[in-house]
Structure formats: structure tokens, C-alpha cells
Amino acid sequence: MYLFRLALASVSNRRFTALLTVFAIALSACLLLAVERVRTEAKTSFASTISGTDLVVGARSGAVNLLLYSVFRIGNATNNIRWDSYTQLKENPRVKWAIPLSLGDSHRGYRVLGTNLSYFEHYHYGRNQPLLIQEGRPFQDLFDVVLGAEVAEALQYNVGDQIVLAHGVSIISLVDHADKPFTVVGILARTGTPVDRTLHISLEGMEALHVDWQNGTPARDKGHISAEQARQLDLTPKGITAVLLGLNSKIATFSLQRTINEYRGEPLMAILPGVALQELWSLMSTAEQALFIVSLFVVLTGLIGMLTALLTSLNERRREMAILRSVGARPGHIFGLLMAEAFALALMGVVAGLGLLYAGIAVAQAPVQAHYGLYLPLTWPSAYEWRLLGGILGAALLIGCLPAWRAYRQSLTDGLSVRL
Incomplete structure (x- = not known):
């Protein structure tokens, strides 16, 4: 213990260099823990996007592609499902409930989803949490729209506002449905999932938008059909995107x-969401591992900075070591002193890194959740994170062996006759 107190006193005597070393270690430890925390929470967020759904059904393609466009609203379907196929699935005695999904339109870069009221009743996320209406109500009229929390916040929409949907999924669309505006009747509570970035309308509303369209463009032979005329038509969908x-x-x-x-x-494919999520995450594992390796190199850089600082100070401290020998310190004590200094610097760096991590999470928690749907909790480090911190301390002790060994050898030969 006295060696540790002596090491702290020595570090305090060289406080400016020590603070720089501690700061470098703190930044590297903070980055390593932040990468691990984001990786873990991103994986949890992916897994909690959909809950309680046993099968996702779409046109035959790839499992990841089907999951991306049906759950994450990324990409497009290779084909649609016929309405009669959906009806047969819904009426299957093994099926408790079915949620139809119809995609294809957008509004200022946000996807529009056509569905029915079973979506608000049966769609769950996280730990089987249901969707909640924060303001207003679900859609009832043909031209009602319910907004996700992020859409309403980013575009500053309120219940009662009228909006125009656009054809396609581009941020800037040259073709819109200005003749059939929708009224905002509800805003969903925030979920931290793609639901927040989605506008929800009825299947009939989606069909009404395209009743006078053909092959992605307004059909000239059908003539223009107004919103009121569309209400008089049979708007049963001919096809949907997924179920x-x-x-x-x-x-x-x-x-x-x-x-x-x-x-x-018709060629259909059913996937288990959990299995497809694991496959999707495995595709991202290479980038995840690369980022982790970069973080490890940053930690190594910080520790090498500590090694440089200790080695640089050795020549300046040879008289100090000689004086310690004169009052009874053995070469082993000198070795232990340098090791204690290395450990003290690393320990202070790790503690400061934890402080930086939690300060960063406290500041960035709300905006990260709002913009990326990623919740970063202020929790104690996990067992794996503790092992990472222990690894940093172990590496610091290993690296500290080099200056400690040099001090040990010098103390054997210098005595009190140190040449300056």
C-alpha cells in the first residue's frame, strides 16, 4: 500500500504529464465502452422492432429482403400478394390474426403504410408492448392518416392538418396525389422502431389513391376520379405487399x-422474424467487428502514450530512484513503484472514461432515441464491459513492465553517483 501512496505522490508531482496521459486513456476507454454499448443496444433495438408476430409472409424472394421492407420499411418488394391469397391466409384455422401491409407511397421521405385496424390492435414491439395513440384516434374515414411520432415531430404536424401523399418513395417526388389530400386524425406514441417513421392509412385509402393510375402513372383512359367519386367505388385491394x-x-x-x-x-414465402433478424445481424457483424477492432487500437494508442510518458521521465528521475535506494528501497521496490504508477494512471483513466461515457449518454440519450430510435440506458456496466475495463488495466500493467524493468536495472547500477 505504501508503494501505491508513493506512486500517487510521484504522479501528483508530474501532474501535467499525468493528466494528459489519463485523458488519453479516458478517451480510449470511453470510445471502447461506447462502441460496445451502442452495439448491444442496437442489437436489442433490432430484436425489439417486432414482437408477438409468428410469421411474416410476402412474395418469394430472400428472408432478409422480406424482413427489411415489411418491418423496417427499407427497400421494395419484388412482387405483391394477391388479395385472395391474403383472404385464405386469414381464414386458415391455425391463424389467430392477420395484419395486411401495403407499401409504395411516401410523404417527404417517410414511407406510407396501408393497413387495417388490426394493425393497431395486434402489432407489438419491444417486450410485447402494444401501439398507443398519443393524440387523436385511429383512422376511420377513407382519407384519414395516423402519423408515427417522428413524422409528426420532424414535420411539425398536428391533429387536423391536411397533407398530400406522393407516389413512390423518393424524398422529392415529381408525382403526387394532390387531388386526394389526407387529414391527420392521430399521432402514435414513440416506440423507437420504424413505426415512428411511418404514415398509416387504410387499405381502402391506398387503393383510392391509385384508382385512376396504371403502371405507376395516371391512366388517361380512365379519366380523373376525384376524392368524392372514389368514395362511391369498390375499393377492395387487388393486392398487398406483405402479411x-x-x-x-x-x-x-x-x-x-x-x-x-x-x-x-402464387409463389409465397413465410419467414420467422427472429430467425431473419439473426441472419440480418450476422450480415452486419463484419462492420461491427471492424469498429470494435478500431476501438481496441485506440485503447492501445492511449496505453502507448502512457508508456512513452513513463519512459521519458525515467532519465529525469534517476536521482529520485537513487535517493530511494539510499533510504533502504530495494530494486524490487523500484520495480513495484513504476508498476504502481502505471496502474494508477490506467485506473484513473478508466474511471474518467466511465465518467465521460455516462455524461455523453445523459446528454445524447434523448436526441439519439428521437432521431435513430436507439435507446441508450444509464445502467451499470455489464459483465462484458467490466471485463473490457479489466483488460485495459491488465494491458497497462503489462506495458508498465518495460519502464519498471528499466528503472529496476538502473537502480542496481546508479547508486548515488548519477551523472546528470
Whole structure:
């Protein structure tokens, strides 16, 4: 213990250099922990995007592609599902509920989702949390729209505002549906999922937008059909993009999945959301590991800075070591003193790094959740994070062996006759 007190006194005597070394270690430790915290929470956020859904059904393509456009609103479907296929799925005795999804339009860069009221009843996220209406109500009229929390906040919309939807998914669209404006009737509570970045309308409303369109452009042979005229038409959809299914029994999941994949009416594919999420995360693991390796090199850089500072100070401290020898310190004590200094610097750096991490989370928590849907909790470090911090301290002790060994050798030969 006396060596540690002596090491702290020595560090305090060289406080400016010590503070720079501690700051470098703190930044590197903070970065390493931040990368690990973001990685863990991003994985949790991915997994909590959809909950309670047993199967996702879409046109036959890839499992990841189907998951991306149906759940994360990224990309587009290769084909649609016929309405009669959806009806058969819904009426299957093994199916408890079915949520139809129809994509294709947007509003100022945000995706528009056509669905029905079962979406607000059965769609869950996180730990089986339901969707909640923060303001207003679900859609009832043909031209009602319910906004996700991020859409309403970013575009500053309120209940009662009228908006115009655009054809396609571009941020800037040259073709819109100005003749059929929608009225905002509800705003969903924030979920931290793609729901926040989505505008929700009825399937009939989606059909009304395109009743006088053909192949992505207004059909000239049909003539213009106004919003009031559209109300008089049969707006049963001809096709939808995907279906979310909840089953009466989890045991029937695989058998129904096989039945859907072998469906002869049209090429369909059913995926398990959890399995597809794991596949999606595995595709991102390379970038994740690369970022982690970069963080490790940053930590190594900080520790090398500590090594440089200790080695540089050795020549200046040879008289100090000689005086310690004269009052009874052994070469082993000198070795222990340098090791204690290295450990003290690393420990202060790790503690400061934890402080920087939590200060950063406290400041960035709300904006990160608002803009990226990523919640960073202010919790104690996990067991893995403690092991990372322990690794930093262990590496500091290992690196500290070099200046400690040099001080040990010098103390054997210098005595009190140090040449300055």
C-alpha cells in the first residue's frame, strides 16, 4: 500500500504529464465502452422492432429482403400478394390474426403504410408492448392518416392538418396525389422502431389513391376520379405487399410456414422474424467487428502514450530512484513503484472514461432515441464491459513492465553517483 501512496505522490508531482496521459486513456476507454454499448443496444433495438408476430409472409424472394421492407420499411418488394391469397391466409384455422401491409407511397421521405385496424390492435414491439395513440384516434374515414411520432415531430404536424401523399418513395417526388389530400386524425406514441417513421392509412385509402393510375402513372383512359367519386367505388385491394401473422399455437408455426412456402396459388414465402433478424445481424457483424477492432487500437494508442510518458521521465528521475535506494528501497521496490504508477494512471483513466461515457449518454440519450430510435440506458456496466475495463488495466500493467524493468536495472547500477 505504501508503494501505491508513493506512486500517487510521484504522479501528483508530474501532474501535467499525468493528466494528459489519463485523458488519453479516458478517451480510449470511453470510445471502447461506447462502441460496445451502442452495439448491444442496437442489437436489442433490432430484436425489439417486432414482437408477438409468428410469421411474416410476402412474395418469394430472400428472408432478409422480406424482413427489411415489411418491418423496417427499407427497400421494395419484388412482387405483391394477391388479395385472395391474403383472404385464405386469414381464414386458415391455425391463424389467430392477420395484419395486411401495403407499401409504395411516401410523404417527404417517410414511407406510407396501408393497413387495417388490426394493425393497431395486434402489432407489438419491444417486450410485447402494444401501439398507443398519443393524440387523436385511429383512422376511420377513407382519407384519414395516423402519423408515427417522428413524422409528426420532424414535420411539425398536428391533429387536423391536411397533407398530400406522393407516389413512390423518393424524398422529392415529381408525382403526387394532390387531388386526394389526407387529414391527420392521430399521432402514435414513440416506440423507437420504424413505426415512428411511418404514415398509416387504410387499405381502402391506398387503393383510392391509385384508382385512376396504371403502371405507376395516371391512366388517361380512365379519366380523373376525384376524392368524392372514389368514395362511391369498390375499393377492395387487388393486392398487398406483405402479411403479419399471429397463430393460435406456436406449435403450428413450422407446419404453416411449410404450407405457405408450398402454396400453389402464387409463389409465397413465410419467414420467422427472429430467425431473419439473426441472419440480418450476422450480415452486419463484419462492420461491427471492424469498429470494435478500431476501438481496441485506440485503447492501445492511449496505453502507448502512457508508456512513452513513463519512459521519458525515467532519465529525469534517476536521482529520485537513487535517493530511494539510499533510504533502504530495494530494486524490487523500484520495480513495484513504476508498476504502481502505471496502474494508477490506467485506473484513473478508466474511471474518467466511465465518467465521460455516462455524461455523453445523459446528454445524447434523448436526441439519439428521437432521431435513430436507439435507446441508450444509464445502467451499470455489464459483465462484458467490466471485463473490457479489466483488460485495459491488465494491458497497462503489462506495458508498465518495460519502464519498471528499466528503472529496476538502473537502480542496481546508479547508486548515488548519477551523472546528470
